[in-house]
Amino acid sequence: MATSPAPAPAGSDQSGLPYALAAYGIWGFVPLFFKLVESVPPVEVLAQRIIWSLPLCFVIMVFRRQIGDYLAALRDIRVLRMLLASSLLIAVNWLVYIFAIFTDHVLAASLGYYLNPLINVVLGMVFLGERLGRLQLVAVVIAGVGVAILLAGALDTLWISLMLALTFGFYGLIRKIVPVGSLPGLAVETTLLTPLALAVAGWYLWIGDGRGFGSGGSISLLLMASGIVTAVPLLLFATAARRMSYAALGFAQYLAPTLQFLLGLFAFHEPLKPVQFACFLLIWISIAVFSFDMWRKMRAERMVGIA
Numbered sequence: 001m002a003t004s005p006a007p008a009p010a011g012s013d014q015s016g017l018p019y020a021l022a023a024y025g026i027w028g029f030v031p032l033f034f035k036l037v038e039s040v041p042p043v044e045v046l047a048q049r050i051i052w053s054l055p056l057c058f059v060i061m062v063f064r065r066q067i068g069d070y071l072a073a074l075r076d077i078r079v080l081r082m083l084l085a086s087s088l089l090i091a092v093n094w095l096v097y098i099f100a101i102f103t104d105h106v107l108a109a110s111l112g113y114y115l116n117p118l119i120n121v122v123l124g125m126v127f128l129g130e131r132l133g134r135l136q137l138v139a140v141v142i143a144g145v146g147v148a149i150l151l152a153g154a155l156d157t158l159w160i161s162l163m164l165a166l167t168f169g170f171y172g173l174i175r176k177i178v179p180v181g182s183l184p185g186l187a188v189e190t191t192l193l194t195p196l197a198l199a200v201a202g203w204y205l206w207i208g209d210g211r212g213f214g215s216g217g218s219i220s221l222l223l224m225a226s227g228i229v230t231a232v233p234l235l236l237f238a239t240a241a242r243r244m245s246y247a248a249l250g251f252a253q254y255l256a257p258t259l260q261f262l263l264g265l266f267a268f269h270e271p272l273k274p275v276q277f278a279c280f281l282l283i284w285i286s287i288a289v290f291s292f293d294m295w296r297k298m299r300a301e302r303m304v305g306i307a
Helices: 013-037 042-065 067-077 079-104 105-130 134-153 157-179 180-205 215-240 246-252 255-269 275-304
Strands: none
Touching: 013 105, 013 134, 013 215, 013 246, 013 255, 042 067, 042 079, 042 180, 042 215, 067 079, 067 180, 067 246, 079 105, 079 157, 079 180, 079 215, 105 134, 105 157, 105 255, 105 275, 134 157, 157 215, 215 246
16 A cells, blocks of 8 residues: 655755646646636536546556555544535636636636735744745735735736635645645545535526536536646646645646746736736736845755755
């Protein structure tokens, strides 16, 4: 039976970076996929994502010989409670995200994932004992000012951004500390959500509104493919979360909202309000400050190692 990897030390950022970049790269382009099924009610899309993720998880677990870890997690009440909480958080996150794409608020969704590192930094300090340097603190303050600007002129979509940031921030925190491997944990989360997802999917099949699963071959295939689109980046993210410091993971995630921002602006032609642009600009400055500080520290560590 395969054993779950122990959480890596907080400083082992390099081992998790490829997984983080792969996950955030997929998430960055995922609006293109969900635009293909925007005729389907968001709740049904969420249900189909959950249903079709579970078989993929089982196939991969069989291949990696992790069924034993999955069953062990189901028998552990403490682990099960934590994964129930994380499953509810990610379900809400998915639903809000799908709604944002379907209602042409990709920029608001992008901003939500730009805010996520702020949440990660706070959670890392409060729950994991991680500490920030002076430049990192400056970066957080700059980004916080950018968020405050939105209160003046983009309040109608701010709830989307905040919900995405908060739900994914707490989801990532739980997945970092829960003592279960990334794939078995994802499989347990999906298992817990599947009964409700089947009920929702069954309801839409029964009312037969002609828009969702079963209404046409292309739509049905796309909804089935949503399982792959859902499971693969989450698996990559859960692996990265266990191998990186939470603050570093948060700032690596800027790849996804940057891609989403570009899609919203140039592919979907969403209008960019002045207050939104000001907020984005400040957050980009904070990214530069934080990234410079991380580069400086990594360079200093390499120099010490050489010496």
